[in-house]
Amino acid sequence: MDLKTVGGSGWSTNTTVLSYDPQTKSLKKNLDLTNYNSTTELKNNQLLVHTPDGDTEFSWNGEQFEGKQVFLQPSVGLKDKVIHYAISNQEAIVNSQSVNLKIGQRLVLIRDDQNKISQRTMFDAIGVIDSDDKGNGFIAKAVGTTKITIIPNEYDWDKSKVINVTVIQ
Numbered sequence: 826m827d828l829k830t831v832g833g834s835g836w837s838t839n840t841t842v843l844s845y846d847p848q849t850k851s852l853k854k855n856l857d858l859t860n861y862n863s864t865t866e867l868k869n870n871q872l873l874v875h876t877p878d879g880d881t882e883f884s885w886n887g888e889q890f891e892g893k894q895v896f897l898q899p900s901v902g903l904k905d906k907v908i909h910y911a912i913s914n915q916e917a918i919v920n921s922q923s924v925n926l927k928i929g930q931r932l933v934l935i936r937d938d939q940n941k942i943s944q945r946t947m948f949d950a951i952g953v954i955d956s957d958d959k960g961n962g963f964i965a966k967a968v969g970t971t972k973i974t975i976i977p978n979e980y981d982w983d984k985s986k987v988i989n990v991t992v993i994q
Contacts, residue, residue: 840865840874842890856883856890873897875961879936896939899961905931908988910975911938917975917986925991926954926965932990933962934973945979948972953992965992 842856856872863876872883872890880897883890901907906926910919926932932954934946948954953969956962963973969992976985 840872842872855885879939879941894939894941899933899935901933901935902931905933905962907933907935909935909937910986911936912940912942912944912975912977913938915942915977915981916984917944917977919975919986919988922987923989923991925993927993928965928967930965931957931962932965932973934975935961942977943979945976947974947976948990954990963990965990968992968994 840856840858841854843852844855845852858874863874866873866875870884873895874881874883874892875897880895881892882895883892885891906924908919908921908924910917912918924932936944948956948963949971952967953965953971954963954973955966957964971990971992973988973990974985975988976982978984
């Protein structure tokens with residue numbers, strides 16, 4: 826199995842798994858997913874899809890792919906700042922509403938609840954921070970201020986929480 830990543834807009838990832846049937850000489854679509862703000866990786870013959878809502882592990886049962894929710898902790902470096910949050914009763918709850926970062930420092934958001942309420946994480950002022958390649962954090966790029974907004978159910982703005990980010994030298 827091989828995994829190819831191509832860029833797109835809106836941080837969405839489309840994951841499609843095809844198989845080839847040599848008898849009929851045809852392709853079959855075994856899995857087709859679209860996830861917002863996600864990353865996909867192939868690990869130990871398992872397909873892992875990481876989203877802000879949680880991680881899903883897909884495995885082949887001999888006939889089709891089956892997905893199950895798994896709870897993986899993101900890697901956190903010694904100099905990383907961490908903000909824990911949860912979505913409870915469809916409201917975002919964060920342990921800190923502001924953070925100071927130095928240029929090059931990483932901010933990791935860790936969702937602690939294990940429910941299936943979806944969410945969307947948005948940030949503005951591209952240039953001050955940018956998303957990291959792991960899909961669960963941000964890298965401080967330039968001096969300035971910005972905000973990160975966690976939105977339950979992807980569109981419940983009235984229940985969202987804002988994290989104010991200040992980047993210093």
